[in-house]
Amino acid sequence: MTPVIEFDGFTKHYGDLVAVEDLTFSVRPGRVVGLLGPNGAGKSTSLRGLLGLLRPSEGQATVFGVPYGQLDRPAQAVGVHMDGLGFETGITGRRHLEICAVAAGVPRSRVDGVLAEVGLADAARRRLGKYSTGMKQRLGLATALIGDPDLLVLDEPANGLDPEGIRWLRQFVRSFAENGGTVLLSSHQLAELAQTVDEVIVINRRTLFAGPLEALTADGRSLEDSYFDLVAGEEPVRA
Ligand SMILES: Nc1ncnc2c1ncn2[C@@H]1O[C@H](COP(=O)(O)OP(=O)(O)OP(=O)(O)O)[C@@H](O)[C@H]1O
Numbered sequence: 001m002t003p004v005i006e007f008d009g010f011t012k013h014y015g016d017l018v019a020v021e022d023l024t025f026s027v028r029p030g031r032v033v034g035l036l037g038p039n040g041a042g043k044s045t046s047l048r049g050l051l052g053l054l055r056p057s058e059g060q061a062t063v064f065g066v067p068y069g070q071l072d073r074p075a076q077a078v079g080v081h082m083d084g085l086g087f088e089t090g091i092t093g094r095r096h097l098e099i100c101a102v103a104a105g106v107p108r109s110r111v112d113g114v115l116a117e118v119g120l121a122d123a124a125r126r127r128l129g130k131y132s133t134g135m136k137q138r139l140g141l142a143t144a145l146i147g148d149p150d151l152l153v154l155d156e157p158a159n160g161l162d163p164e165g166i167r168w169l170r171q172f173v174r175s176f177a178e179n180g181g182t183v184l185l186s187s188h189q190l191a192e193l194a195q196t197v198d199e200v201i202v203i204n205r206r207t208l209f210a211g212p213l214e215a216l217t218a219d220g221r222s223l224e225d226s227y228f229d230l231v232a233g234e235e236p237v238r239a
Pocket residue numbers: 014017018019037038039040041042043044045046
């Protein structure tokens with residue numbers, strides 16, 4: 001079976017800085033996978049490489065067996081929510097999603113569905129400049145969902161969410177996977193992640209661990225304890 005995501009020797013240099021080195025792991029359908037690592041470990045670089053936003057120096061990253069740029073209908077295969085993609089603050093949430101629907105090649109009627117899915121139906125007519133951080137996170141998720149994708153790639157989706165929002169996000173992600181979808185998400189919130197993911201990838205420029213959550217939480221250990229053991233003594237790598 002073709003993995004939903006495959007990193008194979010993925011390496012990215014920025015000048016003499018090795019941001020990511022020989023990243024190798026794959027993700028099967030229906031799994032929720034957490035991508036963890038300290039600041040500067042290369043999580044965003046890896047996700048950007050997966051989404052064709054940067055070219056690897058060596059190796060490759062594929063989605064559904066091909067580089068992202070070769071997907072026939074990318075928005076209907078992969079939904080993306082990353083910090084820094086930005087919103088136009090002068091338009092309403094509904095307008096933003098209508099524009100995304102057109103760009104994704106899906107009917108505008110999908111907009112009401114995703115607004116309801118992320119709990120923003122009541123805020124649909126508000127301008128994005130008035131949205132709270134949590135509402136922007138929900139809108140980012142709605143944007144990712146507009147094409148009804150099979151894979152969600154979410155960079156720090158819980159940032160800025162209140163406890164109710166975090167619980168909602170966890171339930172949303174779990175139910176997305178129970179319905180056959182696959183989720184790759186990065187996060188620094190280890191306790192929350194331990195309640196959400198099936199598998200964990202820990203990186204610090206290179207892969208420190210890739211496997212089931214249970215392997216890191218056996219014998220009553222917390223994900224946090226195992227994470228700190230993995231990253232302890234890790235040094236920045238220079239080319
Ligand atoms: N465009 C770039 N040019 C040069 N160096 C970069 C560039 N983007 C990232 N880097 C460097 O690559 C390394 C990995 O950065 P990256 O943003 O991928 O890490 P991260 O794990 O996402 O970090 P954080 O948890 O802080 O978001 C860092 O040393 C960063 O300074």
